[in-house]
Amino acid sequence: MNGALFRHTWRSQRIRLALVSLALLVWGSVLPFIYARFGSRFKSLLESGLMPEQFARFGGGDIFTLTGTVALSVIHPICMILTSVFAVGFSAYAIAGERQRGTLEVVLARPLGRRAFYFTLLAASFGFIAIAIAMLLSGGVLGSSLAGVLEELPIRRMPLLWLNGVLLFGAFAAIGLAASSSFDRAAPALGWTLGIVVVMYVLEVLGSLWPDAEFLQPYSLFHYLKPKAVLTGAADVFDFALLAAVIVAAIAWTTVVFPRRDLAAPI
């Protein structure tokens, strides 16, 4: 860890972090209102059989229960896109972008080891993701409170949901940094990371909506984000462990590959 680099990274991302956090706070607080206003109607609709059951299967997200609504806010594409600003965009650009721009050699000409450089960026990206997820869940609590349904929300389980979210997006950030440390240009690093995230999301959505494709779900990291299960007290330690293992594997890759890479003159 390097304090100067850490502070510089936070300073450079502060406006983006503020905007993403604000957007997630608003997004997280909107859904409890929808639940409070239309939840019972949606539930009758589901029970009537008009709405396919699969709509309540993706990560357990639904609009008929407050826990399902909060879960939906976490797994919804809007949340994915906003959080990916850091989990994908920042991480994939962090090293390869500096390298492409030519500033990496200016920084690494200082008494700063490549591993220290990497771990500082990893810590920063985890910090951004931790704040973003915290703001999303805070929005859920705020919205529930304003909508008058806070008593339905198991607040004591929210930190575990936060951890589940941080581990998922942290895994993507670790993959993004691994890609970033492996390429000389930002575009391939961004392309690989984004590709992995999109393919995994498609696998999870496909498996959740189409029973014949259910076997694909375990191959997606999104499958191990289970907000509804966490909020209803049915969290599985394996989900957390698997996400943590992916993070460790990505860190191991980067700490081996990055220091051994030749950093030739920028093209």
Add this chain to the structure above:
Amino acid sequence: MHAIQTVGLTKRYRAVKALEALSVEVREGEIFGFLGPNGAGKSTTIRLLLGFLHPTAGHGRVLGLDIVKDSVAIRRRLGYLPGGIALYDTLTGRQQLDYLAELNGRPPVRRADLCERLELSSDTLERRVRDYSRGMRQKIGIVQALQHDPDLAILDEPSEGLDPLMQRAFYGILEMLKAAGRTIFFSSHVLSEVERVCDRVAIIRRGRLVAVEDIAGLLARRRRNVMMRFEGSAPRLDGVRGVSNVESRDGLLTCGVDGDIGPFLAAISGSRVTDLTIEPARLEEAFLELYDESGEAAPS
């Protein structure tokens, strides 16, 4: 102790030999020029010294430390200006310098003096780097490399983009650093610049060291171009040691003089010289000759 010492330092990329068995020593407190055309291996050498590249063979020491094992410790004591430096466009000049000084972990004790010499005013430093001209960026690059008063400065094409006045100011900075006992490793393809500021020069081509010479010695050995006018008959210069290419036309005698100029002066001492021009030996000519001897094309 040598500031830089490499022994058989080699870098290959599969079949491409970027640097082949470079053995060179840079003494502490000298300004050492590293001269060669683009693609000769100058930047590869610098990147090996900084730990950006890993040597295929050979080894090197900077300030007594191993370039592979002690890379971070080396970088704690040096300043580096990359060729065509890239900066953070969204930061102001001052923020840039503050950030890089903070990364160095040493106070920027020379910043004020460097900024004054390079005419970087407070107003200029408060502007964002994206609004800077190429010359301004280069000035910031020079300041960031030297502001923490490093023991060794590695400068890759440092005067590129500077106007003649600022080049002169930069040479003054180098003289100041040398007087303070600092070592400067200076890569360039501008021969006149190397001639002006360096104590010794290494010439590299196609990844191989061609020569390491004292600038003074290199120039002393080189041919001087002489033009003379006489009253009366021209002196006989044929056979005089070091004199060659003697031509006489319309009262103007031209020749070349290599090495010791004494025999030539003795030969003309009996003549009545009305005009005499001796062009100083230029490194460029020495360099061209050196390349000619190697059967290679000289750099542009």
